[in-house]
Amino acid sequence: MRQKQEEIQTYDTQVINTVRQEEAGTIQGAKLIQAGELVAFPTETVYGLGANGLNGDAVAKIFEAKGRPADNPLIEHISKKSDVRQLWSRMPKQAQILMDTFWPGPLTLIAPKSDIVPDEVTAGLDTVAVRLPQNKTARALIAKSGVPIAAPSANRSGRPSPTTAQHVMDDMCGRIPLILDGGPCKYGVESTVLSLVGEPTILRPGAITREMLAAVIGEVHVSNSILNPMKNGEVAASPGMKYQHYAPNAEVVVILGTPEEAAKRINALYREAEAEGKSVEIAATKQTKQYYRDKRNTVLGDRNEPETLCANLFAALREMDTRAELILAEGIPAEDEGLAYMNRLLRAAGFRVIDASKE
Ligand code: TXA
Ligand code: MG
Numbered sequence: 001m002r003q004k005q006e007e008i009q010t011y012d013t014q015v016i017n018t019v020r021q022e023e024a025g026t027i028q029g030a031k032l033i034q035a036g037e038l039v040a041f042p043t044e045t046v047y048g049l050g051a052n053g054l055n056g057d058a059v060a061k062i063f064e065a066k067g068r069p070a071d072n073p074l075i076e077h078i079s080k081k082s083d084v085r086q087l088w089s090r091m092p093k094q095a096q097i098l099m100d101t102f103w104p105g106p107l108t109l110i111a112p113k114s115d116i117v118p119d120e121v122t123a124g125l126d127t128v129a130v131r132l133p134q135n136k137t138a139r140a141l142i143a144k145s146g147v148p149i150a151a152p153s154a155n156r157s158g159r160p161s162p163t164t165a166q167h168v169m170d171d172m173c174g175r176i177p178l179i180l181d182g183g184p185c186k187y188g189v190e191s192t193v194l195s196l197v198g199e200p201t202i203l204r205p206g207a208i209t210r211e212m213l214a215a216v217i218g219e220v221h222v223s224n225s226i227l228n229p230m231k232n233g234e235v236a237a238s239p240g241m242k243y244q245h246y247a248p249n250a251e252v253v254v255i256l257g258t259p260e261e262a263a264k265r266i267n268a269l270y271r272e273a274e275a276e277g278k279s280v281e282i283a284a285t286k287q288t289k290q291y292y293r294d295k296r297n298t299v300l301g302d303r304n305e306p307e308t309l310c311a312n313l314f315a316a317l318r319e320m321d322t323r324a325e326l327i328l329a330e331g332i333p334a335e336d337e338g339l340a341y342m343n344r345l346l347r348a349a350g351f352r353v354i355d356a357s358k359e
Contacts, residue, residue, distance in 0.1 A: 010174045011177045012174075012177075013174060013178070013179060015165060016028060018137045025180045027144060029178055034147075037051075038051050038061055039179075040165075040172060041137060041151075041182070042185060044105070044106060044133060045106045045187045045207070046154070046185055046314070047162040047164075047168045048151030049065065049066065049152060049154035049172070050077065050149040050150065051150055052149070053076045053148035054148065055147075057120075062152060066157045068152065068157040071124070072123060073129065074122075075108050075151060076129065076131075077148060077149045078132050079142035081103060087128055088112060088114060089112045089114045089115075094200055098196075102212075103131075104132045106131075106206050107192050108131040108204075110128070110194065111127060111130075111196050112128075113125075113127055114128075129193060130148075137180060141180065158247055160313075160318055161246065162314070163184055163315050164184050165181035165182070186311070188312060188313060188314060189314070191208075192204065192207065192213075194220070199219070201220070201223055202220060202226070203223050203226075205343050210222055227342060247348050248348065250281075251352070252349040253269070254345055254349045254352065255329070256356060256357065257331075257355065258357065259285070269354075278326050279326070280295075281298065281326075282296065282328050283300055283320065284300070285299060285300060285303045286303070288303075300316050306340075307337045310337055313344055314344075
């Protein structure tokens with residue numbers, strides 16, 4: 001039998017720094033998008049891997065390049081609010097006020113799709129996710145392309161999302177023609193995904209929190225699967241939630257408890273693993289660094305400012321992965337932006353959790 005060939009086209013991947021050359025970079029990017037090719041670009045959340053969002057064949061290349069399961073739908077990115085009308089068959093009643101309050105920014109809204117949205121984007125669903133990013137380069141690229149850009153995060157499927165152009169290069173070198181390098185991403189976790197089909201429900205938490213949304217539209221539900229693994233046979237509200245995500249090669253374990261409880265347990269686990277000959281690293285916080293003086297650790301940020309932890313999580317996971325077989329990470333309360341942090345961290349850990357408050 002003939003060996004199955006990897007059919008993916010290879011490219012000499014070019015990187016253009018859009019901090020210095022935004023005009024040249026976005027012109028080049030728009031040409032590729034119009035020609036049905038893929039372009040990686042910065043957003044304020046994570047880097048996206050974009051294709052012409054109205055061209056099913058172009059969008060199919062995203063799934064190939066990422067190795068993404070075909071049943072996981074993509075987000076359409078637009079450069080001005082009025083462009084949402086061509087993508088949705090109707091405006092849900094809460095949509096306008098949400099768009100006026102949070103767009104441009106890290107909020108994705110889901111509503112019934114129009115006929116022009118290809119099935120490749122929605123993975124056959126009758127709804128489509130849309131977002132107007134804040135990042136200037138992203139908006140310039142979309143505007144110059146003259147079409148909405150369908151884009152997931154620009155990582156190989158299952159890996160931590162990329163928050164620098166180098167992360168994109170590490171995952172996508174040779175698989176795509178162009179990366180626009182706009183420097184590190186501001187938020188570091190993906191946008192909040194809010195479904196407006198039925199009761200407003202957060203399918204994925206992000207920098208726009210439940211509290212911020214509720215202040216504008218009243219009650220907002222939070223999907224069950226945000227902090228829990230999917231049960232067998234359960235139907236995913238958002239297909240992305242059923243996959244192992246954000247995972248480095250190292251084993252990640254989350255330790256819950258007060259800073260002192262967590263640090264004590266982490267130190268014990270560290271010694272045990274080291275005695276077994278494993279390389280270990282601690283994902284620490286400003287509050288606990290003092291407890292890990294003689295151990296390998298990386299400070300991700302401040303427990304009282306979860307957005308600082310979010311901003312560093314994916315980059316730190318990629319970095320620690322180069323040194324450690326086991327990553328011991330402190331959990332924090334899943335409140336406000338801490339919800340987004342714990343959602344990503346628990347998935348990176350495959351839901352391996354130790355509660356240090358219970359001896
Ligand atoms: O911040 C972001 O949202 C980044 C940047 C590049 O914009 N994009 C991103 O895309 O994170 P992706 O594909 O990695 O995540 C999109 C998520 C997935 O969990 C997917 O299942 C969900 O949104 N999603 C997309 N369309 C959906 C739909 N019609 N119904 C339910 N969930 C949907
Ligand atoms: Mg992703």
